[in-house]
Amino acid sequence: TTAEWQAADAAHFLHPFTDFQALAKKGSRIITSAENIYLRDSEGHRILDAMSGLWCVNVGYGRQELIDAATRQLRELPFYNSFFQTTTPPAVELAELLAEVMPPGFQHVFYAGSGSEGNDTVVRMVRRYWDLQGQPERQVIISRWNGYHGSTMAGASLGGMKYMHAQGGLPIPGITHIEQPYWWLHGRPAGLCRAEFGKVAAGWLEQKILEVGPEKVAAFIAEPIQGAGGVIVPPETYWPEIQRICDQYGVLLVSDEVICGFGRTGHWFGCQTVGSRPDLITFAKGVTSGYIPLGGVMVGERVAKVLIEQGGEFEHGYTYSGHPVACAVALANIRLIRELKLVEHVHDELGPYLAEQFAQLGEHPLVGEAQTCGAMGALLLVKDRASGEAFPGELEIGMLCRGHCFGNGLIMRAVGDRMIIAPPLVMTLAQVDEMVALIRRCLDLTLADVRA
Numbered sequence: 001t002t003a004e005w006q007a008a009d010a011a012h013f014l015h016p017f018t019d020f021q022a023l024a025k026k027g028s029r030i031i032t033s034a035e036n037i038y039l040r041d042s043e044g045h046r047i048l049d050a051m052s053g054l055w056c057v058n059v060g061y062g063r064q065e066l067i068d069a070a071t072r073q074l075r076e077l078p079f080y081n082s083f084f085q086t087t088t089p090p091a092v093e094l095a096e097l098l099a100e101v102m103p104p105g106f107q108h109v110f111y112a113g114s115g116s117e118g119n120d121t122v123v124r125m126v127r128r129y130w131d132l133q134g135q136p137e138r139q140v141i142i143s144r145w146n147g148y149h150g151s152t153m154a155g156a157s158l159g160g161m162k163y164m165h166a167q168g169g170l171p172i173p174g175i176t177h178i179e180q181p182y183w184w185l186h187g188r189p190a191g192l193c194r195a196e197f198g199k200v201a202a203g204w205l206e207q208k209i210l211e212v213g214p215e216k217v218a219a220f221i222a223e224p225i226q227g228a229g230g231v232i233v234p235p236e237t238y239w240p241e242i243q244r245i246c247d248q249y250g251v252l253l254v255s256d257e258v259i260c261g262f263g264r265t266g267h268w269f270g271c272q273t274v275g276s277r278p279d280l281i282t283f284a285k286g287v288t289s290g291y292i293p294l295g296g297v298m299v300g301e302r303v304a305k306v307l308i309e310q311g312g313e314f315e316h317g318y319t320y321s322g323h324p325v326a327c328a329v330a331l332a333n334i335r336l337i338r339e340l341k342l343v344e345h346v347h348d349e350l351g352p353y354l355a356e357q358f359a360q361l362g363e364h365p366l367v368g369e370a371q372t373c374g375a376m377g378a379l380l381l382v383k384d385r386a387s388g389e390a391f392p393g394e395l396e397i398g399m400l401c402r403g404h405c406f407g408n409g410l411i412m413r414a415v416g417d418r419m420i421i422a423p424p425l426v427m428t429l430a431q432v433d434e435m436v437a438l439i440r441r442c443l444d445l446t447l448a449d450v451r452a
């Protein structure tokens with residue numbers, strides 16, 4: 001029964017990002033099955049999953065193609081490693097297929113088991129690159145406050161979540177942060193229009209590079225669109241200026257595409273949507289639609305050439321780097337994304353329609369700003385639309401709204417006072433209507449609470 005699952009769960013399972021006491025009191029929600037964009041819980045409720053699990057189930061749940069690929073590979077060869085000059089056919093085939101879908105200039109991949117491991121790999125790889133270039137003092141990596149890059153020591157240090165830094169002695173040395181391009185928070189109060197603010201926010205990178213000393217800066221890492229930070233869509237002026245700055249100081253640009261990759265923003269990769277030219281791309285999640293763990297780093301020619309021609313052995317790797325079953329699932333997943341034309345669907349249909357619908361939700365009395373980019377979006381909840389006044393923190397407006405979502409068969413995530421979505425890319429326009437109607441109902445219920 002649900003109660004038995006909950007008791008055993010609270011007794012033994014230390015969940016990630018979860019208050020253990022709260023879980024013990026309230027009990028977990030137990031998700032038992034899923035199909036397309038809908039989940040089922042142990043009480044039989046049907047739930048529209050507007051978060052694709054954790055930003056990953058791009059092709060939707062229950063795809064037989066992925067299940068068959070995993071089953072076939074498990075029978076054929078469930079595991080072999082890729083250390084010491086060995087490899088497996090799925091790992092090779094996937095590397096070849098990734099080279100087809102990666103942006104121009106990318107021909108190589110380093111496999112890891114997750115996005116966090118991918119970002120740890122980045123830290124070692126960029127520092128190794130500069131060592132090999134005869135500039136070993138280039139060690140510092142710049143990232144952004146409120147960015148999320150994972151939970152390993154390097155991933156959480158690169159990330160700009162202060163509540164994470166407060167636990168476990170982070171960040172590790174050699175990582176420093178700049179402010180995020182969040183217009184509502186930083187540009188609007190300063191009276192800047194979005195376009196002006198984009199340039200100002202990018203300028204913070206240049207200031208930081210000059211402060212650290214350009215000869216010491218190895219790389220800048222950022223998500224094209226900050227995801228877990230609240231789906232913060234930067235002004236269009238931001239990324240071109242970031243690119244100019246990285247080019248000017250020779251700083252490597254790393255695009256963390258763990259969320260934005262594999263169609264989420266309407267291109268294969270988010271860097272193509274925002275118009276940046278990264279040297280390295282981290283990926284995970286959507287590469288297998290979350291059916292099985294896989295992550296890694298796509299390595300552009302600037303870095304690959306040096307690593308391959310001058311590097312000798314790169315003393316780095318994971319047992320599951322190039323796991324054959326994970327790679328087989330990724331192959332089936334990418335082929336399916338192509339066959340279903342999901343990137344085109346997001347670019348031409350789902351993205352524009354979602355933008356239209358979110359613009360209408362933006363008129364709701366509770367919403368200060370509505371933003372989307374492809375198949376991701378956010379609604380900022382405010383106390384007063386005209387002045388932009390925020391709700392008092394203790395009200396936990398986002399959690400209040402999220403509670404109504406849960407109660408009404410909708411999964412949306414609350415990040416502070418931003419309500420965010422990243423639905424499966426297979427979502428139809430009729431399903432957008434269904435989701436938007438649910439969101440509207442939950443906003444109305446939250447407004448009624450606030451007014452009561």
Ligand code: PLP
Nearest residue numbers: 114115116148149150258259284
């Ligand atoms: N980078 C970004 C942008 C992410 O959103 C995440 C996870 O949400 C990660 C890295 C870490 O990936 P993983 O949880 O697979 O380690």
